[in-house]
Amino acid sequence: MxxxxxxxxxxxxxxxxxxxxxxxxxxxxxxxxxxxxxxxxxxxxxxxxxxxxxxxxxxxxxxxxxxxxxxxxxxxxxxxxxxxxxxxxxxxxxxxxxxxxxxxxxxxTLQAAAYAAMLFMLLAAALVDLDTGLIPDRLILMGIGAFLVYALFQKPVLPALLRGLLGGFAASVPLLLFVLLADRLMGRETMGGGDIKLFFMAGLYFDWQRAILLLIFSCLCGIAFAVYAKKKRGAEFPFGPGIAAGAFATALFGAPLLNWYLGLFF
Ligand SMILES: [Zn+2]
Incomplete structure (x- = not known):
């Protein structure tokens, strides 16, 4: 009873x-x-x-x-x-x-709050990107600031900061190298720097394994949006919404997916 x-x-x-x-x-x-x-x-x-x-x-x-x-x-x-x-x-x-x-x-939990802060920052960036094709630095700085506050509440602080930094670089450096190579091959700018900075900001909130997953999810979402927009409007589609959708998917499914994947080998 x-x-x-x-x-x-x-x-x-x-x-x-x-x-x-x-x-x-x-x-x-x-x-x-x-x-x-x-x-x-x-x-x-x-x-x-x-x-x-x-x-x-x-x-x-x-x-x-x-x-x-x-x-x-x-x-x-x-x-x-x-x-x-x-x-x-x-x-x-x-x-x-x-x-x-x-x-x-x-x-x-604090983690849920941190992810919510990141996702709302990414949502704002995606909407501005849709309207103007630009991603304001202000939003990226606010996202980095929210991560720093989140990291300060972790115990111990330093490993949390380093884990985030590693995630940020894991999400942004492969793309940066790819874009530099593509720019050189095609002789024009292929992707804005704003997208790469946005990847860095979102990657801060994940460990490096999930940051790579973020990169993969975001590219898949970005390609899906671009194909849809091309069919519907015949226009180019900005990458911001793809990054926001990829980060949402990573926050929800990143950990279980990685556990399942690693379970195949160990
Ligand atoms: Zn009115």
């Missing part, structure tokens, strides 16, 4: 924590979407209240509720009826999915 009550209680608590994670993730996704639009257009990220890009009306509380706000307003501005970009809804859902899956994988 008592055991049953405890079980009900703990599953209710789990559901509650997951709900909070989903709400937090959706709100962060909404913020990241807004911030990336401002970063891309050079506006200040934090100053000024959110406004409709079509009519300029300052948004009220209902307009700002993640996911539900979009659905309640049927994807249109309450003041002028302009369509709200579906991308708002997509980033809110992605944010919620990221936080819920991180909590399911890692629980309510």
């Amino acid at each position: 008592l055991l049953q009550a405890l079980q009900t209680c703990s599953s209710a608590l789990t559901a509650y924590i997951l709900c909070i994670a989903a709400l937090f993730g959706a709100a962060m996704g909404s913020f990241v979407n807004c911030a990336s639009a401002r970063l891309g257009s050079g506006e200040s990220v934090l100053k000024g209240r959110s406004h409709c890009p079509a009519c300029g009306h300052v948004l009220g509380a209902i307009d700002l509720i993640p996911v539900a706000g979009y659905l309640l307003l049927r994807g249109r501005c309450r003041y002028c009826g302009a369509r709200i970009a579906p991308r708002c809804l997509v980033t809110e859902l992605l944010g919620a999915a990221a936080c819920v899956s991180l909590v399911l994988c890692y629980g309510v």
Whole structure:
């Protein structure tokens, strides 16, 4: 009887924590979407209240509720009826999915928080990259800063820092060498430096084995996005979203996949 009550209680608590994670993730996704639009257009990220890009009306509380706000307003501005970009809804859902899956994988831990910080930074970089084809250094520096804070909470600190640095180099140096070679062979710039810096930032959060996995996952996602975009729009597709998707996959499946792979040999 008592055991049953405890079980009900703990599953209710789990559901509650997951709900909070989903709400937090959706709100962060909404913020990241807004911030990336401002970063891309050079506006200040934090100053000024959110406004409709079509009519300029300052948004009220209902307009700002993640996911539900979009659905309640049927994807249109309450003041002028302009369509709200579906991308708002997509980033809110992605944010919620990221936080819920991180909590399911890692629980309510510092590691889950660090991965969430990295993924939101990558999401912002991916959105700015989609809009402008550039990745702001500011986002990369913030990602490095968040890693340093995370490493300071590890015990002992120095090995954690070194492990991260090794991951950062493992994710970025092979690509750098490849790009230098490709540039020389093709006689033009094949890939922006922003992508390589972004790989370094994301690699900090993994050990070197998973950093290599990050490189592989990101290239696969990047190629898939590029092929899809070529078919759909006949256009080039930036690499930022591929890196963000690759990092998400590595954070969730990197460790079990590596364990399985190494188990084949040892
Ligand atoms: Zn409007």
